[in-house]
Amino acid sequence: MLRPDAWKVSVALLFSGSAQLFDLALSIYLGYLIDVLSKVGSGPTLSLWLLVALYPTIVFLQALSWRVSGFAMMYVESNLRKRSYLALFEYLTGHGMEYFSNRFAGAVANKINSATRGAAGILDQFVWNYWPLALSLTGSIVYAYFVNWQVASVVVAAAAIVIPANVYLARVKARLSEQAENIRTKLRGATVDSITNIAAVLHFARQKTEFARTEALAGESYVADIRSDFFTNLMVLGNSAALFIFSIAVLMVSLHLWGQGALSAGTLISLIMVMSNLLWALSWIGNQMNNFAESYGEIQNGLKDILIPHDITDVAGAIPLQVHTGEIRFEGVAFGYSDGELFKDFHLLIQPGSRTGLVGPSGAGKTTLIALLLRNTDVQGGNISIDGQNIAEVTQDSLHGAIAIVPQEPLLFHRTIMENIRYGKLEATDAEVMEAATKAEAHDFISALPDGYHTLVGERGVKLSGGQRQRVAIARAILKAAPILILDEATSALDSESEAAIQRALHELMRGKTVIAIAHRLSTIKEMDRIIVLDGGKIVEDGTHAELVARESGMYARLWAHQAGGFISE
Numbered sequence: 107m108l109r110p111d112a113w114k115v116s117v118a119l120l121f122s123g124s125a126q127l128f129d130l131a132l133s134i135y136l137g138y139l140i141d142v143l144s145k146v147g148s149g150p151t152l153s154l155w156l157l158v159a160l161y162p163t164i165v166f167l168q169a170l171s172w173r174v175s176g177f178a179m180m181y182v183e184s185n186l187r188k189r190s191y192l193a194l195f196e197y198l199t200g201h202g203m204e205y206f207s208n209r210f211a212g213a214v215a216n217k218i219n220s221a222t223r224g225a226a227g228i229l230d231q232f233v234w235n236y237w238p239l240a241l242s243l244t245g246s247i248v249y250a251y252f253v254n255w256q257v258a259s260v261v262v263a264a265a266a267i268v269i270p271a272n273v274y275l276a277r278v279k280a281r282l283s284e285q286a287e288n289i290r291t292k293l294r295g296a297t298v299d300s301i302t303n304i305a306a307v308l309h310f311a312r313q314k315t316e317f318a319r320t321e322a323l324a325g326e327s328y329v330a331d332i333r334s335d336f337f338t339n340l341m342v343l344g345n346s347a348a349l350f351i352f353s354i355a356v357l358m359v360s361l362h363l364w365g366q367g368a369l370s371a372g373t374l375i376s377l378i379m380v381m382s383n384l385l386w387a388l389s390w391i392g393n394q395m396n397n398f399a400e401s402y403g404e405i406q407n408g409l410k411d412i413l414i415p416h417d418i419t420d421v422a423g424a425i426p427l428q429v430h431t432g433e434i435r436f437e438g439v440a441f442g443y444s445d446g447e448l449f450k451d452f453h454l455l456i457q458p459g460s461r462t463g464l465v466g467p468s469g470a471g472k473t474t475l476i477a478l479l480l481r482n483t484d485v486q487g488g489n490i491s492i493d494g495q496n497i498a499e500v501t502q503d504s505l506h507g508a509i510a511i512v513p514q515e516p517l518l519f520h521r522t523i524m525e526n527i528r529y530g531k532l533e534a535t536d537a538e539v540m541e542a543a544t545k546a547e548a549h550d551f552i553s554a555l556p557d558g559y560h561t562l563v564g565e566r567g568v569k570l571s572g573g574q575r576q577r578v579a580i581a582r583a584i585l586k587a588a589p590i591l592i593l594d595e596a597t598s599a600l601d602s603e604s605e606a607a608i609q610r611a612l613h614e615l616m617r618g619k620t621v622i623a624i625a626h627r628l629s630t631i632k633e634m635d636r637i638i639v640l641d642g643g644k645i646v647e648d649g650t651h652a653e654l655v656a657r658e659s660g661m662y663a664r665l666w667a668h669q670a671g672g673f674i675s676e
Contacts, residue, residue, distance in 0.1 A: 110189075111182045118178040118233045125171035126238035130245045130380060132164050137376020144371060179233055183226045191222045194412055202418040203482040209295075214412070216294045220287060221409050227401035235397075246380050253377055254368065257359050261381055264352040268345065275341050280402045282337055286330035293323040302565070356381045418481055418502065426504035429589045430493050431458035432620030434479065440487030441478060448474060448643040452488070461621040463631030465662060466640035472624045475640070476592055479622075481505060492590070510588035514595035514624075516579035518567030523552055524559040526567075526578055530586035538585065545615070546581035548574070584615050591616060593623040595630075628666055637662065 142157060195218060206214070243265060250258030300307060300316045307316050357378065364374045434456040441449045448471050456462050464472045477483050479490060481497055489496050497505055510530070518526050527539045534542075539559070543549040551574055555561045567575040583591065593612070609630070625631040632651040639647035639654070639662050647654055647662050654662035 111185050114178045114182045115233070118175045118182060119237055121171040121175035121178070122233050122238050123241045125168050125175065126242045127245060128164055128168035128171060130242060130249070132161075132168070133379035134249065134376050135160060135164060136379065137372040137374070139372070140375055141370050141372030175233065179230065183230060186229060187222050187226050190225050191218060194218045194221060194409075198412050200416050200419075202416070203477070204417060209411075214295075216291050217412055220291065221405050221412070224401040224405035228398060228405070231398055231401065249380060250377065253373055254360075254363055256363065257356060257377055257381065260352060260355045260359055264349065268348055271348075272341070272345065275337075275344075276398060279334070279337055279341065280398075280406070282330075282334040283402070284406045286327070286334045289323070289327045289330045293320070293327050296320060296323055353381075418484060420501050421499055424499060424501045427492060427495055427497070427500040427508055429508045432589045433458045433493050434590070434620060434622075435491045435494075436475075436478075436488070437491070438488030439478065439485050439490065441474065441483075441485050450643065452643065452645075454638070454645065456620060456622065458493075458620055459618060460636060461616055461623070461634045463634040463637040464622060464624045464640060465626075465628065465631070465637055465665065466646075469642075470640040471643040472640055473594075474643075476594065476622065476624065479592075480509065480511075508588055509590045509592060510583040510586040511592045512576075512580050512583045512594065516567060516575040518563050518570075518575055518578060520562065520565045522557075522560045522562055523555075523578060526563060527559075527581045527585060530582040530584070534585055539581075542581040542585040543578075545584050546577045547610075548577035548581050551577070580612070580615075589619055591619045591621045593621065593625075595625060595627070 139157060139161075198214065198218065247258055247261060247265075250261055297320060300320065307313060360369065360374055360377055360381075363369045364371070369377065434454075436452055436454040439449050439452040440447070441452075464475065466472055474483075478485055479497070481502055484498065489498065491497065492505075492508070519529070523543075524536070524539055527542060528534050530542070531538070536559070540549060543552055543559075552559055552561070561569070563569050563575075563578070567578070570578070613633075621634075623631050623634060628651075631637060634651070637647075637649065637651060637654055638645055639660075641661060647657070647660050654660060655666055657663050
C-alpha cells in the first residue's frame with residue numbers, strides 16, 4: 107500500500123526524526139549556553155551573540171521539520187486511505203450473495219471505514235510518535251552516557267520497564283478496542299436497517315420497538331466503551347506513577363553528582379532537561395499505545411470479517427464464456443441447505459432460444475435453480491453448462507455478462523433514471539437508453555417527471571412506484587441485450603393494463619433469446635414454449651400450458667384452478 111509513496115514516507119520519517127533531534131539539541135545547547143554565560147566576565151561579544159542566535163534558529167528548524175513531515179504525510183495518508191478503501195471494496199464485492207445476505211449493508215460499509223481509518227492512524231502514530239520517540243530515547247541515552255553513566259543507567263532502567271509493560275498492556279487494550287468497535291458496528295448496522303425499512307416501522311407503529319432494540323445495543327456499546335476507556339486511564343495512571351518515581355531518581359542522582367563537582371551547572375541543566383523530556387515522552391507512551399490499540403482494533407474489526415476467503419471464485423485458468431446458441435443443461439445436479447437436501451441427481455435441458463417457465467409452490471426450488479445458474483452458490487454435485495461450457499470453469503464476469511435479469515424486486519441505485527437504465531450497457535448513448543425505455547413502456551412516465559431521465563430515484567428507487575421501478579429494471583435488461591434472459595416475477599408489480607404493455611415489450615425482448623421465467627401469476631407464462639413444474643426439488647410436470655391444464659389431476663391444473671386474480675393460492 108505504501109510502495110507508491112515510499113519516498114514521501116522517507117521524507118516524513120527524515121524530518122520528524124530531525125525535529126525530535128532538534129529538541130534534544132535544544133536541551134544540550136541551553137546547558138552549554140549557561141556554562142558559557144557563567145564564564146563571561148565582560149559584556150557580550152560577537153561570538154556570544156552568534157551563540158545566542160542559535161536558539162531561535164534551532165526552534166525555527168524544529169518547527170520547519172515538523173511541517174515538512176506534515177506536508178509529506180498529508181499526501182501519504184490520503185493516498186493510503188484511498189488505496190486501502192478501494193482494495194477492501196474490490197475484495198468485498200468479490201464475495202457471493204450469501205455473504206451479503208447474512209450481514210447488514212451498513213455494518214459492512216462501516217468495517218471498510220474502520221479498517222481504512224485504523225491503517226492511516228497507525229502510520230500517523232509511527233511517523234510522529236514512535237519513530238521520534240525511538241530517536242529521542244537513543245540520542246538521550248547516548249548523551250547521558252557521554253556525560254555520566256549513572257544518570258543514563260536510571261533512564262535505561264526506566265525504558266526497560268516502561269516500554270515492555272506498555273507493549274503487553276497495549277495487546278490487552280487492542281482486544282478491548284476490537285470488542286468495542288465490533289459492538290459499535292452492530293449498532294450502526296441496526297440503525298441503518300431500521301432507517302432503510304422506515305416505512306415498515308411507521309406502518310406497523312414499531313418506533314418504540316426499534317428504539318428498544320437500538321437502546322439495548324447502545325447499552326452494550328456503552329459498557330464496552332467504559333471497559334476500554336477505564337483500562338486506558340489505568341495505563342496512563344500507571345505510566346505517570348512509574349515515571350514520577352524515575353524522574354525523582356534522575357533528579358537526585360544528577361544533583362548528587364553536581365554537588366560532588368562531577369557536573370557543571372550547565373551540564374546539570376541540560377541533563378535534567380534531556381531526561382525530563384525523555385521521561386515525559388515515556389510517560390505518554392501509554393497514551394500512544396492506547397491510540398495504537400484503538401487503531402489496531404478498528405483494523406482487526408474490519409479485516410477479519412471482510413478478508414475471509416471468497417465462497418465463489420474463478421478456477422485457475424478460467425476462460426470467458428462464449429455463448430453461441432444459449433443451450434442450458436443441468437446434469438446430475440445435487441444441492442442442499444443446512445436443513446436438508448433439495449436437488450438430487452437433477453437433470454434439465456433448456457433448448458436454445460426456447461422460452462421456459464418455472465412454476466411450483468414455495469420451497470420447490472425455483473429460486474435456488476436460478477441462483478445455481480448464476481453461480482450465486484455452487485452446485486454440490488453434477489454440473490451446469492451453457493453451450494457445453496461448464497459454468498464453474500468460466501469467469502464469473504463473463505457468465506453474468508451473458509445473462510440479463512429482471513428480478514421480482516427491482517434493484518435500483520440512488521442515482522438518476524438515465525444511470526440506472528444505462529447500467530445494462532455502460533457505453534450506451536442517451537438515444538439507446540431512451541429507446542430501451544420506450545420498449546419497456548417507461549419513456550412516457552419518465553418524460554413527465556420534472557427532471558426527466560435525470561431524476562434521482564432515491565434509495566432503492568423509493569421515489570418511484572412499484573410499477574415504475576419494474577419498468578426501469580426491464581428497460582435495463584432490454585439495453586443489456588444478453589443472449590440469456592431470466593424473468594423473476596418480472597410483471598408482478600404492474601397493474602393489468604401496464605402488464606399487457608410490458609408483455610408486448612417482453613415478447614420483443616425474448617425474441618432469439620433463451621428465456622427462463624419464474625412466475626406465481628400463471629397468466630404471465632401461459633404463452634411460454636414449455637412450463638416446468640417443480641416440487642421439492644423434482645420436476646413433477648413438463649409441457650405447454652394447454653397440455654398441463656388438460657391434466658386435471660396434475661399440480662399445474664390445480665394451481666391454475668386455485669388462482670384468484672391470476673395468483674397462486676399457496
